Amino acid sequence: MDATHQVSCIVCGQEKPAEEGLFIVSQFVCLSCEAEMVETDVKDVKYPFFIHQLRKLWYRRNA
Ligand SMILES: [Zn+2]
Known part of the structure; x- marks a missing residue:
């Protein structure tokens, strides 16, 4: 619909x-x-950025 x-x-x-995507914590x-997150190594400079973005989810959820 x-x-x-x-x-x-x-x-x-x-x-x-x-x-064309998925929902994580809504x-x-x-x-x-x-795909980029899955391929991102922990040592990659982008990794903290992804973690930062994902953290916003949980903070928002608890707000
Ligand atoms: Zn995107």
């Missing part, structure tokens, strides 16, 4: 169709960011 529902990715901030992460 709502096939073109657009949601905002919490990592890159882009609007994507809901089916927040949307698009497929490209999810």
